[in-house]
Amino acid sequence: MAKYLLLKHYRGAPAAVNDVPMDQWTPEEVSAHMRYMEEFAARLETTGELVDNQALSAEGTFVRFDGPGRPPVTDGPFAETKDLIAGWMAIDVDSYERALELAGELSAAPGAGGQPIHEWLELRPFYTAAPTITE
Amino acid sequence: MADEALLRTLTPTVIAVLVRRGADFAAAEDAVQEALIEAVRGWPRDRPRDPHGWLITVAWRKFLDAARADAARRQREDLVVADPAPEPGAAVDDTLQLYFLCAHPSLSPASAVALTLRAVGGLSTRQIAQAYLVPEATMAQRISRAKRAVSGVRFDQPGDLATVLRVLYLVFNEGYSGPVDLAAEAIRLTRQVAAATKDEEAAGLLALMLLHHARRPARTRPDGSLVPLTEQDRGRWDTGLIAEGVDVLQAALARDRLGEFQAQAAIAALHADARTAGETDWVQIVEWYDELVRLTGGSPVARLNRAVAVGQADGPRAGLAALADLDPALPRHTAAAAYLHEQAGDPVRAARLYAEAARAASNLAERDHLTRQAARLNAHLRG
Numbered sequence: 001m002a003k004y005l006l007l008k009h010y011r012g013a014p015a016a017v018n019d020v021p022m023d024q025w026t027p028e029e030v031s032a033h034m035r036y037m038e039e040f041a042a043r044l045e046t047t048g049e050l051v052d053n054q055a056l057s058a059e060g061t062f063v064r065f066d067g068p069g070r071p072p073v074t075d076g077p078f079a080e081t082k083d084l085i086a087g088w089m090a091i092d093v094d095s096y097e098r099a100l101e102l103a104g105e106l107s108a109a110p111g112a113g114g115q116p117i118h119e120w121l122e123l124r125p126f127y128t129a130a131p132t133i134t135e
Numbered sequence: 136m137a138d139e140a141l142l143r144t145l146t147p148t149v150i151a152v153l154v155r156r157g158a159d160f161a162a163a164e165d166a167v168q169e170a171l172i173e174a175v176r177g178w179p180r181d182r183p184r185d186p187h188g189w190l191i192t193v194a195w196r197k198f199l200d201a202a203r204a205d206a207a208r209r210q211r212e213d214l215v216v217a218d219p220a221p222e223p224g225a226a227v228d229d230t231l232q233l234y235f236l237c238a239h240p241s242l243s244p245a246s247a248v249a250l251t252l253r254a255v256g257g258l259s260t261r262q263i264a265q266a267y268l269v270p271e272a273t274m275a276q277r278i279s280r281a282k283r284a285v286s287g288v289r290f291d292q293p294g295d296l297a298t299v300l301r302v303l304y305l306v307f308n309e310g311y312s313g314p315v316d317l318a319a320e321a322i323r324l325t326r327q328v329a330a331a332t333k334d335e336e337a338a339g340l341l342a343l344m345l346l347h348h349a350r351r352p353a354r355t356r357p358d359g360s361l362v363p364l365t366e367q368d369r370g371r372w373d374t375g376l377i378a379e380g381v382d383v384l385q386a387a388l389a390r391d392r393l394g395e396f397q398a399q400a401a402i403a404a405l406h407a408d409a410r411t412a413g414e415t416d417w418v419q420i421v422e423w424y425d426e427l428v429r430l431t432g433g434s435p436v437a438r439l440n441r442a443v444a445v446g447q448a449d450g451p452r453a454g455l456a457a458l459a460d461l462d463p464a465l466p467r468h469t470a471a472a473a474y475l476h477e478q479a480g481d482p483v484r485a486a487r488l489y490a491e492a493a494r495a496a497s498n499l500a501e502r503d504h505l506t507r508q509a510a511r512l513n514a515h516l517r518g
Binding site (some may be wrong): 001033046047048049050052078092094095103127128129130131132133134135 | 230241243244246248249255267268269270272273276277278280305307308309310311312318331343347351354361365399402403440467487490496497498499501
């Protein structure tokens, strides 16, 4: 019973093995990729392991407080060099090994030429509830 | 008894009655959940005089409806459902059989927890999903998969009590605090198992839960932060729960079949016995940790906790020596080292270790506690 976040990056992760930008794929390859992702999430729901599954727009802005009575300062859209998160899948699994297995499977989503992308996904554990018995 | 509490008490016995009448476990469990929903809707207006009988009748009807629909779907006319009278007096054994089924060794811990809370605890899927912070659809799937996984298990075959106790321990120890009080629920269910089995370890687990539950009012500050055992206001411990826990434990220990839950409860009882942290009998606690290490075949977690107790009984240097034998990668190893180094008069090293332990903590309350310890020492060091 441990929750993990699988983070997918638009930019900032090490380069994938099958590293062709999506707009260079055939429409069928794009559809096959989307179908793979949907089926993966649907399967995790049936195994009772899916917590959340979201994709993020590439458009984004940094925002910060600029002092009382002043409007917040914004910066963006993000510069090309910045790390950019594309989306996430949150899972609730029995072990770290299971989380690794699922991340590996998700990274094998098909890309250009119908071949697995081998993209790097970031795997991050959630904090758990605090146990009562610790001594 | 409030309706919800009553319904939840009746849930396992009604499932068992349906199974005795020939329903398979998964279908019986579904039928009883539907009957529970009907009861929650209807009882506030029109409460039956015999709630147990009402639930059996309605659940059985739900089961027959579902079985007929199922049979019709499969174009089979040959489904015959027997309707023998329920066997009186079998209720306690039946409930225990349900525990064995729900905590069957073929299930993962998460599945066993979910199934136990639903079929024995009488909680709804939504409540269980809220308690474990997953979507309701995910929890529903987890439960129905678990039911399928145990569908071939015969209802009357002997079960594994040890896995039942482990599942109840998990419910008590590793739940979020949400709308459902999982600790109280775990205690209710463990009480039932201990009464039905007369097993020493079931009693030991019940005592362990009661003794820790007694500290709950003192364990967190109003802002949710953790109060370590040594700093807790012991006047806020629940003396009724402590007395019950000690009684249950003593009765179990007297039967001379020691196990790890009894040893853990004995340690908790020694803490409960000390009016102030300074009066804690650390020498006896170390002796119980020696037992626990032996009973668990040298469990690293037990040895780590023993090292901390040695630090209290024989001084921080002895504690650090005991810690030196253990893998530094163990959870809480760095936190224990930080504490012992502070006690040994090395605040610089302690502060660094507290900060390191905070980064490795697996839950927020612990991370925040360790961060505050590091901050406290660093502020002091800056003068």
